[in-house]
Amino acid sequence: MALGQRLRRLFLAAVDLYAALVVIYLLLRSMFGDRRGPTAVLRSVAKMDHARTGGTLLNQKFTPQLLQDESGLDKLVQLIRTYFKLEGHHVQFNVVDAATLRAAQANPEQYRDLIVRVAGYSDYFCDLGQALQEEIIARTEHQSFGS
Numbered sequence: 001m002a003l004g005q006r007l008r009r010l011f012l013a014a015v016d017l018y019a020a021l022v023v024i025y026l027l028l029r030s031m032f033g034d035r036r037g038p039t040a041v042l043r044s045v046a047k048m049d050h051a052r053t054g055g056t057l058l059n060q061k062f063t064p065q066l067l068q069d070e071s072g073l074d075k076l077v078q079l080i081r082t083y084f085k086l087e088g089h090h091v092q093f094n095v096v097d098a099a100t101l102r103a104a105q106a107n108p109e110q111y112r113d114l115i116v117r118v119a120g121y122s123d124y125f126c127d128l129g130q131a132l133q134e135e136i137i138a139r140t141e142h143q144s145f146g147s
Contacts, residue, residue, distance in 0.1 A: 012129060038062075038079060038142045046086035057120055058091045061139040067095055075145045092117040094136065101125065101137045 038060055045058050066072050076093075083091055094116050104111035108126035116125045116136055125133065 037144060037146050039082070039145060041140075042079065042083040042088060042091065043086065046083060046088040048089075050087070050089035056089045058088070059094070059117065059119065059139055060091060060142065061094045061096065061136075062142050063097045064095055066143055066145075079145060090120075092120075094139070098137050098141055101133070105133060 041060070042058070045056065048056055050056050062076075067076060080091065096114075096116065100111075100114070101116075104114050104125050111126055112124065114125040115122050116128075118128070118132065118136070125136070128136070
């Protein structure tokens with residue numbers, strides 16, 4: 001096996017381990033938070049000392065329907081501006097619903113061009129390991145900006 005292939009496998013194994021840890025985090029988060037919408041999440045995360053943690057990364061997932069018109073896009077702009085006014089550090093978005101991601105798992109050949117934000121990088125959803133796919137699907141799917 002070529003060095004490049006071995007490095008890719010090692011990287012993917014590390015990503016899968018990371019994904020397992022993130023799933024645990026998400027389970028805890030689903031039990032204790034992220035119940036009042038993305039604005040509340042951003043306000044909470046912005047309270048962290050981002051310099052002390054070495055930086056933070058916040059993932060948010062919105063349904064495509066939420067951003068289908070100018071009103072939804074304007075609200076997203078305001079959400080982002082508010083986060084950075086509160087001295088938030090980093091936020092990234094996926095605009096996809098869980099049904100689409102499940103369909104991609106079931107029929108990957110039909111979704112080869114589906115790209116998602118993972119954690120600081122983007123990748124083809126169908127190329128991700130199962131654990132990481134599940135983590136992305138498990139992210140709270142915001143259907144509104146409020147509570």
